[in-house]
Amino acid sequence: MRDLLARTAHELISALGTGEINHNDLQEAQFGFARSIDDQLNSFVCWDEEVEDQGWELQMDLDGPRQFSKLPYAAKDLFATRGLATTAGSRILSGFVPDFDATVVGHLRQAKNHLMGKTNMDEFAMGSSGENSAYGPSRNPWDLARVAGGSSSGSASAVAACQCFMALGTDTGGSIRIPAAFCGVVGYRPTYGLLSRYGMVAYSSSCDQAGTFTRCSLDAALAMNTMSHPDPLDSTCRVEAEIDYYGYASQPLHWNKLRVGVIRQFTDPTTVDSRVLENFERSLAQLREAGAEIIELDFSVSQYCIPAYYVITAAECSSNLARYDGVRFGAEPQGEDLLERYLNVRSEGFGEEVKRRILLGTYVLSSGYFDAYYNRARAMRAEITRSLNSMFNGVDVIACPTSPQLPFKLGEKMDDPVAMYMSDLFTVFVNLGGCCGISMPNGFAEDEGQKLPTALQFVCPAFHDSMLLRIASQFEALCDWSFQPPDWVTDRLAG
Numbered sequence: 001m002r003d004l005l006a007r008t009a010h011e012l013i014s015a016l017g018t019g020e021i022n023h024n025d026l027q028e029a030q031f032g033f034a035r036s037i038d039d040q041l042n043s044f045v046c047w048d049e050e051v052e053d054q055g056w057e058l059q060m061d062l063d064g065p066r067q068f069s070k071l072p073y074a075a076k077d078l079f080a081t082r083g084l085a086t087t088a089g090s091r092i093l094s095g096f097v098p099d100f101d102a103t104v105v106g107h108l109r110q111a112k113n114h115l116m117g118k119t120n121m122d123e124f125a126m127g128s129s130g131e132n133s134a135y136g137p138s139r140n141p142w143d144l145a146r147v148a149g150g151s152s153s154g155s156a157s158a159v160a161a162c163q164c165f166m167a168l169g170t171d172t173g174g175s176i177r178i179p180a181a182f183c184g185v186v187g188y189r190p191t192y193g194l195l196s197r198y199g200m201v202a203y204s205s206s207c208d209q210a211g212t213f214t215r216c217s218l219d220a221a222l223a224m225n226t227m228s229h230p231d232p233l234d235s236t237c238r239v240e241a242e243i244d245y246y247g248y249a250s251q252p253l254h255w256n257k258l259r260v261g262v263i264r265q266f267t268d269p270t271t272v273d274s275r276v277l278e279n280f281e282r283s284l285a286q287l288r289e290a291g292a293e294i295i296e297l298d299f300s301v302s303q304y305c306i307p308a309y310y311v312i313t314a315a316e317c318s319s320n321l322a323r324y325d326g327v328r329f330g331a332e333p334q335g336e337d338l339l340e341r342y343l344n345v346r347s348e349g350f351g352e353e354v355k356r357r358i359l360l361g362t363y364v365l366s367s368g369y370f371d372a373y374y375n376r377a378r379a380m381r382a383e384i385t386r387s388l389n390s391m392f393n394g395v396d397v398i399a400c401p402t403s404p405q406l407p408f409k410l411g412e413k414m415d416d417p418v419a420m421y422m423s424d425l426f427t428v429f430v431n432l433g434g435c436c437g438i439s440m441p442n443g444f445a446e447d448e449g450q451k452l453p454t455a456l457q458f459v460c461p462a463f464h465d466s467m468l469l470r471i472a473s474q475f476e477a478l479c480d481w482s483f484q485p486p487d488w489v490t491d492r493l494a495g
């Protein structure tokens with residue numbers, strides 16, 4: 001049974017449907033394996049014991065659009081899960097057990113998927129490496145001395161190391177795509193509004209978006225079929241029609257009709273690691289050979305993306321995180337009076353990076369600085385969106401490396417917040433502009449004798465998600481790419 005754990009979800013769902021494999025055996029094998037290697041990875045922060053004991057036997061419903069169903073999966077610790085602790089990787093929420101499910105978790109539950117547990121993450125999703133977690137960092141399955149990427153670190157390492165078939169993440173500025181790139185899996189950030197944000201712990205509400213880690217893009221499309229529905233509980237949810245993403249993504253693509261834009265500023269050899277660039281150039285050559293037209297784009301406002309993003313998200317987080325006062329959620333406050341309790345719970349409950357962002361956000365929103373920082377950042381965001389819209393007038397999809405660098409060592413950037421923020425150089429524009437993006441593994445590179453994954457990102461305009469998923473799945477076919485776990489995981493699966 002263990003040899004099935006490296007397969008893709010859609011293969012498994014077919015095998016479950018034909019009765020070739022048994023649900024209970026699969027579940028048992030998946031839980032057993034995930035737990036047996038989690039000491040090395042620290043992907044999970046808690047397990048759902050109840051589900052583990054349940055076992056189930058179900059009939060497949062083979063009618064209608066294909067669904068992500070009846071598989072074990074994991075959710076970032078940012079999603080509210082009924083009866084299961086939800087801490088957003090923070091001490092301030094320790095002991096908080098929601099009595100409701102986030103909408104997307106509810107949809108997955110209805111489709112009879114089994115939530116195995118919650119995955120590790122940077123506290124409140126603030127970080128690019130996973131190292132800001134109160135539970136310690138997740139490790140990269142390709143080299144345990146390196147970061148898995150953040151903030152959805154545990155979700156990426158879990159899918160890459162065969163601990164689950166799919167994991168939910170969130171992406172405010174790259175938190176799905178960066179860890180997916182670092183761990184060698186597919187990371188999909190849908191258009192803002194296509195998945196409900198209800199039940200997601202808020203960081204920066206105008207950029208936060210749920211999405212998936214999978215082993216191929218068709219699995220991401222399957223998960224969208226199951227999770228993307230209108231939600232009256234989220235006024236920003238903008239699902240107007242039910243779309244069969246899987247059906248659409250499975251169809252062939254006429255490469256010779258596709259115009260692929262390449263942003264000149266994102267292939268600058270002074271900013272991008274030469275090995276990342278080399279693999280990106282190879283991917284472009286494959287696209288060109290298949291018939292795609294490659295068009296160079298000038299994104300002249302690209303240098304404003306990081307500053308605008310970090311001002312806007314800090315401002316929104318300082319407001320969103322004001323609710324953690326020790327009265328309503330999580331950690332028990334100590335102190336003589338209300339103010340002392342309030343100060344204690346926030347000083348002890350929040351980590352350094354979260355405090356830095358709250359301070360920064362409070363500063364840029366204060367009267368006297370509001371216009372100088374926050375309003376200017378909003379103006380830059382509008383300019384970035386305008387620029388993206390005009391680029392999309394001439395191309396169908398944008399391609400760029402997902403990350404300018406290879407996965408770095410644990411601790412390497414912890415003393416330099418700005419260097420850490422620069423990790424998101426190629427991802428934040430998608431969130432600021434409200435588009436959709438997917439990170440696709442596109443090869444390996446070597447660093448200090450370690451084999452490490454690289455990735456390319458495709459970006460399409462808002463609500464062109466089915467096109468994005470089709471391009472991604474046809475790109476996999478074009479490069480003849482299929483998911484492979486690191487060798488030590490394969491050995492452990494066999495052993």
Ligand code: GLN
Nearest residue numbers: 125126127172173174175
């Ligand atoms: N690294 C970015 C940040 O710290 C993105 C995080 C995210 O997407 N949640 O804000």
